[in-house]
Amino acid sequence: MKKSYTKGAKISNSKGSRKTILNFLKGLLKKGSLDAVLIPMRVPAGDSYAWVLIKDKKLLDDANPIAPIMPVQGANALSSCTKKGKGNLKIAALMRPCEIRAAIELSKLNQVNLESVTLISYDCPGALPMSDYLQDPGEGEKVFDSLLKKRDRDVESVKPVCGICDNFSILPASDLHFGLSADSRDNILLIPNSKKGTGLLNKMDIKPSEDISSWAKNIEELKKVQEKKRKERFEYVKDMVEGFDSLVKTFSACVGCHNCESVCPVCYCRQCYFESETAKPDIESILLKTKNRGSISLPADRIMFHVGRMVHMSLSCVSCGLCTDACPVSIPVAELFSYVGDRTQQTFEYRSGEEKGEPIPMKTYRKEETKGINELVKGAEG
Amino acid sequence: MKPEGKDNFTPKIVGYLCNWCTYAAADMAGSSKLEIAPELTVIKVMCSSRIDFNMVLTTFFNGADGILIGGCHPGDCHYDKGNYYTRRRFALFKDIMKILKLDPERLQLSWISASEGNRYAEVVNSFTEKIKKLGPNPLNGNPYF
Ligand code: SF4
Numbered sequence: 001m002k003k004s005y006t007k008g009a010k011i012s013n014s015k016g017s018r019k020t021i022l023n024f025l026k027g028l029l030k031k032g033s034l035d036a037v038l039i040p041m042r043v044p045a046g047d048s049y050a051w052v053l054i055k056d057k058k059l060l061d062d063a064n065p066i067a068p069i070m071p072v073q074g075a076n077a078l079s080s081c082t083k084k085g086k087g088n089l090k091i092a093a094l095m096r097p098c099e100i101r102a103a104i105e106l107s108k109l110n111q112v113n114l115e116s117v118t119l120i121s122y123d124c125p126g127a128l129p130m131s132d133y134l135q136d137p138g139e140g141e142k143v144f145d146s147l148l149k150k151r152d153r154d155v156e157s158v159k160p161v162c163g164i165c166d167n168f169s170i171l172p173a174s175d176l177h178f179g180l181s182a183d184s185r186d187n188i189l190l191i192p193n194s195k196k197g198t199g200l201l202n203k204m205d206i207k208p209s210e211d212i213s214s215w216a217k218n219i220e221e222l223k224k225v226q227e228k229k230r231k232e233r234f235e236y237v238k239d240m241v242e243g244f245d246s247l248v249k250t251f252s253a254c255v256g257c258h259n260c261e262s263v264c265p266v267c268y269c270r271q272c273y274f275e276s277e278t279a280k281p282d283i284e285s286i287l288l289k290t291k292n293r294g295s296i297s298l299p300a301d302r303i304m305f306h307v308g309r310m311v312h313m314s315l316s317c318v319s320c321g322l323c324t325d326a327c328p329v330s331i332p333v334a335e336l337f338s339y340v341g342d343r344t345q346q347t348f349e350y351r352s353g354e355e356k357g358e359p360i361p362m363k364t365y366r367k368e369e370t371k372g373i374n375e376l377v378k379g380a381e382g
Numbered sequence: 383m384k385p386e387g388k389d390n391f392t393p394k395i396v397g398y399l400c401n402w403c404t405y406a407a408a409d410m411a412g413s414s415k416l417e418i419a420p421e422l423t424v425i426k427v428m429c430s431s432r433i434d435f436n437m438v439l440t441t442f443f444n445g446a447d448g449i450l451i452g453g454c455h456p457g458d459c460h461y462d463k464g465n466y467y468t469r470r471r472f473a474l475f476k477d478i479m480k481i482l483k484l485d486p487e488r489l490q491l492s493w494i495s496a497s498e499g500n501r502y503a504e505v506v507n508s509f510t511e512k513i514k515k516l517g518p519n520p521l522n523g524n525p526y527f
């Protein structure tokens with residue numbers, strides 16, 4: 001078990017949480033404790049955000065540590081800069097909890113190297129749906145600013161998966177965490193959660209001496225509310241995915257663009273099987289299919305793609321909602337995958353993105369398997 | 383095509399059998415002239431862990447009524463631990479099939495060692511009977527996928 005950290009430092013919130021976070025990061029760059037910071041920055045056109053690796057601390061002024069939208073999953077950005085090479089640069093990545101969890105999944109698959117990376121999380125209020133934001137980015141910023149100020153979770157204007165997210169705060173994998181929903185909004189809690197995190201605080205002469213239990217209690221309560229919402233919502237989502245006919249109906253408008261796969265952080269394959277030549281049937285097999293089945297819808301395997309993806313990555317799905325954002329025909333892909341993911345993860349007694357170093361379920365086994373697995377393979381012995 | 387009811391139904395069953403155990407057991411059952419249901423089409427794989435869900439799904443989506451996966455008993459894998467991975471993967475297949483209500487009964491995993499010719503015949507016969515009772519693959523005839 002990982003040592004759990006129970007203390008934090010109170011820092012003043014008089015300038016607002018975004019400025020406070022930026023100032024802290026700037027201090028670290030100045031001291032040379034960090035070489036660069038991976039952080040979202042609003043694009044010049046003002047209608048989106050990009051991940052930028054910043055070394056020049058002046059540029060940090062233009063960054064927005066808590067962006068209202070999530071156009072690119074942070075784990076993908078982190079993978080693109082740590083996957084190859086030795087990675088001697090000391091980087092801090094400021095990411096939403098679901099982005100950190102995706103990064104942990106990718107590190108298990110050798111797609112992210114965390115060795116010199118410090119993961120910094122914060123109490124995430126959720127993110128706005130891309131489509132809403134794009135309609136009026138200025139308004140989106142305002143809506144999100146007001147969300148940031150609320151202590152309770154406002155689930156009305158955020159993405160559907162954010163509305164049912166029960167993992168929006170500190171994670172076992174966080175090195176440092178900003179407790180934004182602190183007791184009093186005058187203060188933010190800065191919580192070290194690993195040796196790396198403690199080291200950075202030491203460098204800044206910040207002593208984590210405050211008790212964090214009342215913040216933690218508040219988070220626990222919010223989590224309980226969210227868990228309930230998730231359960232309730234899944235009762236509804238269930239009917240959209242359970243049963244093959246329901247699934248076909250749910251995906252009936254799918255245009256087969258595979259956007260959902262290409263933005264998904266945990267669909268990391270260099271080439272998706274479903275886009276490979278192997279997956280493209282020749283005329284003989286199409287005719288054989290029609291003979292066996294009576295008919296076939298073309299292009300073939302539109303539905304199989306989704307089922308295949310459920311098998312390939314539901315165990316690693318982090319419920320980040322990127323797939324829904326990317327779907328041109330508004331299929332609630334993320335909720336469907338989150339539902340399936342929660343179920344398969346339960347069977348394997350696994351939680352995606354929780355523990356660094358824990359192998360993904362398909363890359364390991366136990367001689368004596370979990371109850372859930374044994375139940376499903378019952379009968380193999382005869 | 384003649385519509386098939388449960389009575390005049392000849393199921394299509396595909397068996398993915400591990401080269402080192404179940405395939406050898408099938409051989410043995412054959413040479414011992416045991417009675418084996420003829421509906422099974424055997425595909426030899428080098429290890430039961432070779433079977434990816436895409437193979438299972440493609441087989442169902444191509445119209446098969448049942449799939450049998452045969453591997454070595456846990457602890458006896460020719461490659462040491464392949465079948466432990468099979469067991470996990472199979473559990474995931476079943477879980478997803480349960481969610482999709484693609485009758486999980488149509489997919490069976492059996493550990494059958496090279497010396498178990500009799501057991502092979504029993505498993506194939508009883509699985510074939512089961513599939514006959516379950517009737518044709520309900521996906522057939524759905525033109526939308
Ligand atoms: S399936 Fe969707 S919600 Fe799940 S990790 Fe991928 S993009 Fe995120």
Ligand code: SF4
Binds near residue numbers: 261269274308312313
């Ligand atoms: S669907 Fe499967 S093959 Fe395609 S990218 Fe995702 S994990 Fe890889």
Ligand code: SF4
Binds near residue numbers: 257
């Ligand atoms: S993004 Fe939407 S339309 Fe495109 S493949 Fe995925 S579900 Fe289908």
